[in-house]
Amino acid sequence: xxxxxxxxxxxxxxxxxxxxxxxxxxxxxxxxxxxxxxxxxxxxxxxxxxxxxxxxxxxxxxxxxxxxxxxxxxxxxxxxxxxxxxxxxxxxxxxxxxxxxxxxxxxxxxxxxxxxxxxxxxxxxxxxxxxxxxxxxxxxxxxxxxxxxxxxxxxxxxxxxxxxxxxxxxxxxxxxxxxxxxxxxxxxxxxxxxxxxxxxxxxxxxxxxxxxxxxxxxxxxxxxxxxxxxxxxxxxxxxxxxxxxxxxxxxxxxxxxxxxxxxxxxxxxxxxxxxxxxxxxxxxxxxxxxxxxxxxxxxxxxxxxxxxxxxxxxx
Numbered sequence: 001x002x003x004x005x006x007x008x009x010x011x012x013x014x015x016x017x018x019x020x021x022x023x024x025x026x027x028x029x030x031x032x033x034x035x036x037x038x039x040x041x042x043x044x045x046x047x048x049x050x051x052x053x054x055x056x057x058x059x060x061x062x063x064x065x066x067x068x069x070x071x072x073x074x075x076x077x078x079x080x081x082x083x084x085x086x087x088x089x090x091x092x093x094x095x096x097x098x099x100x101x102x103x104x105x106x107x108x109x110x111x112x113x114x115x116x117x118x119x120x121x122x123x124x125x126x127x128x129x130x131x132x133x134x135x136x137x138x139x140x141x142x143x144x145x146x147x148x149x150x151x152x153x154x155x156x157x158x159x160x161x162x163x164x165x166x167x168x169x170x171x172x173x174x175x176x177x178x179x180x181x182x183x184x185x186x187x188x189x190x191x192x193x194x195x196x197x198x199x200x201x202x203x204x205x206x207x208x209x210x211x212x213x214x215x216x217x218x219x220x221x222x223x224x225x226x227x228x229x230x231x232x233x234x235x236x237x238x239x240x241x242x243x244x245x246x247x248x249x250x251x252x253x254x255x256x257x258x259x260x261x262x263x264x265x266x267x268x269x270x271x272x273x274x275x276x277x278x279x280x281x282x283x284x285x286x287x288x289x290x291x292x293x294x295x296x297x298x299x300x301x302x303x304x305x306x307x308x309x310x311x312x313x314x315x
Contacts, residue, residue, distance in 0.1 A: 011038045013075050016068045019058045075142030088283035090121035100129040101148040103227035108245045112298040116291050141276040151270040159274045163296045165243040167267040169259040185311045192220035194232045194240040206241040230254055244301050251303035258308040
């Protein structure tokens with residue numbers, strides 16, 4: 001049996017979570033051969049394969065499935081012991097932070113936040129991870145420093161509001177219907193829609209609002225996440241509702257027009273930053289939360305293309 005030491009705990013956690021040597025190597029910042037060697041060592045220690053191939057994917061063995069919750073618990077307990085220091089000097093630190101966020105948040109936040117890091121903490125770096133599964137527990141913080149995500153989705157932990165945004169309609173600048181001088185909300189019924197969802201595909205706030213307003217529409221494409229909607233809409237006759245900041249970001253490189261909803265159909269959304277209660281007074285995590293807050297004013301809400309137009313109801 002190979003000797004187990006604490007340096008193997010994080011690779012074990014990442015391998016079991018990712019179920020892929022390639023993805024685990026990327027998260028661990030190791031080569032694939034080194035990660036494969038670590039997996040071999042773990043297999044010898046546990047006398048179990050841990051990961052077995054099933055077609056094109058890898059699956060956990062029954063033993064590994066039983067082991068994973070204990071590994072997550074151990075990581076959650078040890079993380080503050082490993083990471084916490086009495087003081088945090090951003091100018092001297094070489095720490096790698098891990099932030100989980102939605103694709104929309106990563107799209108608008110990653111670049112500006114890296115600018116903040118370059119000015120305030122040039123030796124540090126960030127890994128942007130996908131949103132963890134929402135199981136109502138704090139287990140995700142075993143490998144995360146912060147989660148940035150929408151309010152109202154049951155993300156656990158302490159939190160504070162980061163900023164608010166609202167939804168606008170985007171369309172290609174050559175959209176035949178919306179190119180009219182005074183496009184209306186009812187014109188949306190004649191257009192194919194691309195729809196994104198974050199949680200339940202059948203519980204989309206935008207589509208629910210349109211239905212309540214008596215506006216029917218045809219959904220031509222449905223996908224998980226918001227960030228790819230502008231790419232899907234550009235150069236087509238499709239339209240999509242996206243957060244205003246994402247529309248502003250996408251308009252820098254795509255020929256998109258932006259349309260405001262009537263005031264009574266405004267759809268606000270709040271983005272929050274979440275952290276484990278144990279990290280409430282951690283100076284490094286406190287600095288990281290502050291860096292996010294200092295970055296928010298850099299985020300743009302104004303498209304670089306044509307000024308937004310209002311979609312009014314037909315008289």
